[in-house]
Amino acid sequence: MTPEEIKTGIVEGKINIAILGQGYIGLPLSCYLASKGARVIGVDIDPTVVEKINAGSPHIYEPGLKETLQDVLQKAHYHATADVSEAVKQSEVIMITVGTPVEKTGINFSYVERACKDVAGSMKRGCIILLRSTVAPLSTEKIVREMLERESGMVAGKDFGLAFCPERTVEGNAFKELPRLPRIIGGIDKKSTEIAAAIFEVLTTKIVKVSSPRVAEMAKIFDNVYRDTNIALANELAVICEKLGIDVIETIKACNTGYDRTNMLIPGAGVGGSCLNKDPYILSYSVSEKGIEPSLILSARERNISMPRHVVDLLKEAFDEMKKELNDSKITVLGFAFKSNTDDTRETVAVPIISALKEHGANVVIFDPYVPQEKIESQVGKINKANTIIEAITNSDCIVVLADHHEFRQLNLPEIKKHLATPAAIIDGRHIFDPKEVIKEGLIFKGVGRPAIFFKELFEL
Numbered sequence: 001m002t003p004e005e006i007k008t009g010i011v012e013g014k015i016n017i018a019i020l021g022q023g024y025i026g027l028p029l030s031c032y033l034a035s036k037g038a039r040v041i042g043v044d045i046d047p048t049v050v051e052k053i054n055a056g057s058p059h060i061y062e063p064g065l066k067e068t069l070q071d072v073l074q075k076a077h078y079h080a081t082a083d084v085s086e087a088v089k090q091s092e093v094i095m096i097t098v099g100t101p102v103e104k105t106g107i108n109f110s111y112v113e114r115a116c117k118d119v120a121g122s123m124k125r126g127c128i129i130l131l132r133s134t135v136a137p138l139s140t141e142k143i144v145r146e147m148l149e150r151e152s153g154m155v156a157g158k159d160f161g162l163a164f165c166p167e168r169t170v171e172g173n174a175f176k177e178l179p180r181l182p183r184i185i186g187g188i189d190k191k192s193t194e195i196a197a198a199i200f201e202v203l204t205t206k207i208v209k210v211s212s213p214r215v216a217e218m219a220k221i222f223d224n225v226y227r228d229t230n231i232a233l234a235n236e237l238a239v240i241c242e243k244l245g246i247d248v249i250e251t252i253k254a255c256n257t258g259y260d261r262t263n264m265l266i267p268g269a270g271v272g273g274s275c276l277n278k279d280p281y282i283l284s285y286s287v288s289e290k291g292i293e294p295s296l297i298l299s300a301r302e303r304n305i306s307m308p309r310h311v312v313d314l315l316k317e318a319f320d321e322m323k324k325e326l327n328d329s330k331i332t333v334l335g336f337a338f339k340s341n342t343d344d345t346r347e348t349v350a351v352p353i354i355s356a357l358k359e360h361g362a363n364v365v366i367f368d369p370y371v372p373q374e375k376i377e378s379q380v381g382k383i384n385k386a387n388t389i390i391e392a393i394t395n396s397d398c399i400v401v402l403a404d405h406h407e408f409r410q411l412n413l414p415e416i417k418k419h420l421a422t423p424a425a426i427i428d429g430r431h432i433f434d435p436k437e438v439i440k441e442g443l444i445f446k447g448v449g450r451p452a453i454f455f456k457e458l459f460e461l
Contacts, residue, residue, distance in 0.1 A: 001126075003198035010093075010202050011037045013077065017199075018043055018091035020115050022053060022080060024344055025132065025167045026097035027069075028062050028174035034072035036202050041087040042080040053080040061343040061370050064175040084115075088122040093199060097132045097167065099274070102281045107136060109143070116144055120151030128161035128195050131213075134220055134279060136286035140164040140213035145188060156188055163187035163196035164213035166220035171273070172342040182206040186216030224279035225297055230265045231276070232300035235307055238267035238449025245457070248449030249431060267449050269402055269429025270307035270349035272338025277301075277347040307448070308352040311429050314446040315357075315398060318425035321444050324397055327361035330421070332396040334389070335403025335430070336368040336376050343370040345379060349429075350402045354380045367392035369407050394419045404430035417441045 001009065009015040015038070019030045022044040034040040044050050052059045056070040072078040081087055088094055096119070098111040112133050119129060129148065131140050140163075145156050156162045164186050169177040183200040185207060187193030197207045210216050234252070241248040252264040271277060280301045284294055319326055338348040345351075350366075357364050358380070365384045366376055373385050386392035389407075393399060393416060401408065409432050417424070425444035426433060435455045438445040445452045 003194045006092075006195055007198040007201055010199065013037050013039045015039070015093060016041060016091040017093040017095065018087040019095045019097060020084065020087075020119070021097035021099070021133075022049060023097070023099070024060055024062070024171050024174075025169070026095075027053070027058060027060060028065055028169070029095070029097065029167070029178065030078060031065060031068040031072055032175060032178045033202060034075075034078035035068055038077065038202065040072075040078045041091060042078060043082070043084050043087045044080060045082055045084070047082050050080045050082050062174050063172065063341065068175070084118040085122040088119050089124065092124075092127050093130070094119055094123065094127060095130045095132055095165075100133050100135055100278075100282075101274070102278045102285075106285050107282055109135070109139075112139075112144065113147065116147045117151055120148045123148075123152060123154075123160060125154065125159045128163070128192060128199075130196055130199070131162075131164045132167050134166065134224075134275065134282065135164075135217055136282050137214045137217045137221070138286075139217060140186075141188060157192065161187065161189075161192035161195050162213075163192045164216040165196055165200065166216060166223075168220075168223060170339075171344045172340060179204050180206075182208050184208045184210060184216045184219050186210045186213040188213060221279045221283050224275045225283060227265075228271060228276040228280055228304060229297060229300040231267070231271055232303040234265045234267040235448075236303050237264075239310065241449045242451045245451050245453045247435075247451075247454045266431065268307070268431070269311045269353070269448060271304040272346065272348045273344065274346045276304075308349045309356070311349075311353055311400070311402075311427060311448070312356045314448070315400060315425075315427050318398060318427060318444045318446050322397070322423045322425060324423075326357070329362050329397040330395055331357055331362045331364050331398045331400060332386075332392045333364060333366045334368075334392070334399060334401045334408055335405055336366050336371045337403050337405075340404045340430075341370065341406055343368075343372075343375070345371060345375060348379075348402075351379050353400065353402065354383075365392045365396070368403065369405060390419055395421050396424065397421050398425045398427060400427045401430050401432055404432050408432050413437050413441055417443060 017038055018041045019026050020043045022042045030040045030042045049059050056073055058065050058069055096115045098115050101108045168181050185193055185196045187196055193209050238248045255262045255264050280297045336350045337345055354364050365386050367386045367389055426438050428447040435445050435450050
């Protein structure tokens with residue numbers, strides 16, 4: 001089939017697409033493609049996840065996901081299964097979106113290897129396989145291709161197509177970004193690239209074709225290393241600003257306003273999510289055997305890793321100012337997810353911060369409107385439950401903001417103060433509060449890169 005015939009066939013529901021992995025990447029992608037008319041089979045090895053999805057109740061939160069899932073299920077454009085073999089047998093297009101976690105010993109490639117083995121055992125001639133999992137450069141050509149050929153007895157480029165097509169959407173914005181973001185496509189040959197491009201043209205007209213999978217693999221890593229390094233710069237400047245008594249947020253806004261050469265990012269309590277925490281190490285591991293150490297990239301990673309400790313230090317300073325002990329205090333953590341408006345808790349900075357507070361004997365209460373209590377407790381142990389923000393903050397000695405959920409930005413500061421202990425503090429790790437207003441209310445304020453002395457001296461608070 002020609003690329004144009006494949007594109008038409010997908011939209012008209014004549015071509016089946018199997019997507020292995022129905023998590024934060026795979027499930028929104030599956031539903032979005034199905035909403036465009038494609039016949040999609042979502043594959044996940046967890047039967048509980050499959051059951052929830054087929055019941056129209058997704059196991060993850062993403063704005064618009066539940067409604068889209070229910071619609072494509074009702075139209076029979078999508079269903080989920082734990083039977084990898086059957087899904088692959090039925091499909092002309094197979095996408096692999098499984099995880100590649102980084103561990104102390106290196107990259108855990110076992111999920112991709114298992115997926116490749118399962119695919120190779122059931123795939124039919126003429127299919128195309130699209131790897132979307134983040135991998136080290138050369139993985140598609142040197143590992144995935146060899147495994148697929150060995151296990152299937154087929155030849156890539158002759159009997160089946162193969163391309164690397166990285167995912168670039170972020171949690172909480174998937175349905176906005178899927179049709180908007182450019183898609184990088186790197187096939188093992190020209191035909192694979194053209195067919196993969198046609199498939200993704202169902203999502204967007206913004207296609208970036210590159211010469212090989214290795215370029216596409218490296219581009220994915222570049223994306224996240226770039227962001228992680230620039231966040232680290234912002235975090236380092238924030239710590240400097242605290243020592244100098246300067247507001248980092250006002251300074252960054254001044255730099256960014258009308259000056260195209262500068263686009264400073266916003267500092268915070270640390271970097272969460274799997275990609276930014278993982279990809280610098282994927283790059284480091286992949287070049288270590290070449291005798292290269294990406295020192296700048298690894299230093300940036302260390303700065304970002306240090307930020308949760310910095311937040312705890314700010315909290316300790318606040319307790320010293322209040323002349324209170326951390327032991328037996330009540331501390332309210334607002335936000336457990338690693339970013340705004342999602343239930344994704346992968347590598348959340350809340351875990352090291354809460355663990356440190358518990359070690360100091362604090363009674364920690366967590367409120368996150370998106371993350372279920374059982375998911376929180378699976379990562380930090382037993383925690384006092386609060387059903388509302390007011391319940392969470394009542395008689396609290398300190399509020400620590402770790403996620404900038406929309407609900408938190410609507411909080412009424414004078415109302416909050418009524419329920420807090422006296423004295424009380426706010427540690428703002430996500431810049432949702434105006435420091436001047438917090439100080440005016442008589443509360444102790446500590447913000448990342450926002451020293452209270454700056455606001456007291458300049459605004460006569």
